[in-house]
Amino acid sequence: MLAEVDRISEGMKVVDAVAYRLARRLGPHVEVDELRGIGRLALLGVNQTYDPARSTFAAYAARKLKWAIFDEVRRTTHARSAAARLNAVMASERHLEQVADPDEGGDGSAEGFQSRLTGLLEDQAAALALGLATSRGDAMSVHDDSTSPEEVTSRAQVAASVRGALSDLPERERALVERHYYGGEAFDVIAEDLGISKSWASRLHERAIATLGKALRDHA
Amino acid sequence: MTDSSDDPWLTAQIDAAVAPYRDRLSEGEIAWMREQLAEVLAGDAKAAKLARRARPISVDSSGEVRRDPTGKVLPAEASGNVVSLRRGGKKVG
Numbered sequence: 001m002l003a004e005v006d007r008i009s010e011g012m013k014v015v016d017a018v019a020y021r022l023a024r025r026l027g028p029h030v031e032v033d034e035l036r037g038i039g040r041l042a043l044l045g046v047n048q049t050y051d052p053a054r055s056t057f058a059a060y061a062a063r064k065l066k067w068a069i070f071d072e073v074r075r076t077t078h079a080r081s082a083a084a085r086l087n088a089v090m091a092s093e094r095h096l097e098q099v100a101d102p103d104e105g106g107d108g109s110a111e112g113f114q115s116r117l118t119g120l121l122e123d124q125a126a127a128l129a130l131g132l133a134t135s136r137g138d139a140m141s142v143h144d145d146s147t148s149p150e151e152v153t154s155r156a157q158v159a160a161s162v163r164g165a166l167s168d169l170p171e172r173e174r175a176l177v178e179r180h181y182y183g184g185e186a187f188d189v190i191a192e193d194l195g196i197s198k199s200w201a202s203r204l205h206e207r208a209i210a211t212l213g214k215a216l217r218d219h220a
Numbered sequence: 221m222t223d224s225s226d227d228p229w230l231t232a233q234i235d236a237a238v239a240p241y242r243d244r245l246s247e248g249e250i251a252w253m254r255e256q257l258a259e260v261l262a263g264d265a266k267a268a269k270l271a272r273r274a275r276p277i278s279v280d281s282s283g284e285v286r287r288d289p290t291g292k293v294l295p296a297e298a299s300g301n302v303v304s305l306r307r308g309g310k311k312v313g
Contacts, residue, residue: 024263116270124237
């Protein structure tokens with residue numbers, strides 16, 4: 001019981017950290033207090049599903065709370081511009097989860113770190129572009145004043161580029177991207193349907209982002 | 221939102237990453253993308269560590285000062301310019 005109380009106390013700090021970080025990423029259309037509220041509600045469920053044998057509570061809670069907050073914000077975001085940017089931030093965060101610790105692997109040289117940083121930023125830019133270009137159909141139907149005609153045109157161009165690049169992806173990677181980003185299906189549902197673990201689906205997602213990014217850069 | 225504009229090296233890294241999208245996205249979305257990348261490098265622990273490791277070693281003034289026995293700061297000519305090697309804000313030589 002004491003451990004559970006300690007975990008909730010620790011979890012409240014994690015809620016605050018996650019909420020503040022996501023508020024910085026999502027910008028002025030979300031309130032940090034709103035995100036904290038979502039996180040606090042989700043914390044009870046996170047505590048119940050935590051397995052101490054698998055990871056620290058803070059690491060587990062940070063990941064679960066982040067996606068719980070994203071899911072709720074996504075459910076309630078209907079304006080086109082905000083939905084596209086939310087989609088992009090979610091793609092970026094999903095990709096970040098697969099990034100290895102810089103001190104693991106690599107040769108430790110300055111050139112090696114520079115190369116990895118360049119790769120990370122290129123992939124992150126590709127993830128953001130993918131998210132912007134593939135906002136859900138229901139959100140796209142609601143226009144808002146914050147989307148300029150120029151943005152609508154440019155997004156359509158990126159969307160066409162992404163569509164073209166998608167066709168070159170291996171079948172499972174393409175299915176994952178299409179169903180998640182275009183179809184709005186939950187990541188873990190797609191993974192289960194494809195008969196792969198969630199962690200393997202995340203690796204496929206990382207590879208798909210890298211391939212898409214390269215294709216988009218090659219055709220810039 | 222994190223601002224990287226006062227860090228030329230970081231700005232150059234981010235500019236290079238968004239360059240392929242400059243002709244495809246609006247100025248507003250490119251600016252937003254740049255802010256997002258800066259936020260990733262500032263707010264994600266692994267990305268921030270990678271940026272620190274990748275930052276090139278530069279020779280600059282350490283900012284150290286010498287003081288006389290009373291604690292008064294001596295002028296630069298008297299203290300000499302202390303030069304140190306830094307990587308990612310940490311003195312390495």
